[in-house]
Amino acid sequence: CFADLCKEHFNNVKTNIAMFNGWDADVIIEDCKTAVLWNGKWHYEKIKKNHSVLQVQNRDKIKLAEIKRAGYIPYIIKDMGKCNPKFVEEKFDEFIKQIAS
Numbered sequence: 001c002f003a004d005l006c007k008e009h010f011n012n013v014k015t016n017i018a019m020f021n022g023w024d025a026d027v028i029i030e031d032c033k034t035a036v037l038w039n040g041k042w043h044y045e046k047i048k049k050n051h052s053v054l055q056v057q058n059r060d061k062i063k064l065a066e067i068k069r070a071g072y073i074p075y076i077i078k079d080m081g082k083c084n085p086k087f088v089e090e091k092f093d094e095f096i097k098q099i100a101s
Helices: 002-009 053-069 085-100
Strands: 013-020 023-029 034-039 073-078
Touching (some): 002 023, 002 085, 023 053, 053 073, 073 085
16 A cells, blocks of 8 residues: 555655665655665564564664665654554655655
8 A cells, every 4th residue: 555655656666676685675766765664563573483573673684784775765664553544644644744854
């Protein structure tokens, strides 16, 4: 849903392309050189027995560094819930305000 809102608002939007030294971003907005990472609960809490939050967070740090190295601005959205279109719209509005400032 977030990518669809971005596509309505911006001219050049890509999704899930590994263009940061093998790492991807959920939404890449070329218009403002921003890589949006939609981080779900597993980035912050243990979900399964074999799930390592530390490993996920270490991978996130590497990904952020590669995004910055490529000249893009990382933008992280923390989503701890389930599918909620209203939440997506709120996060999109926050994103638009953030990049406009």
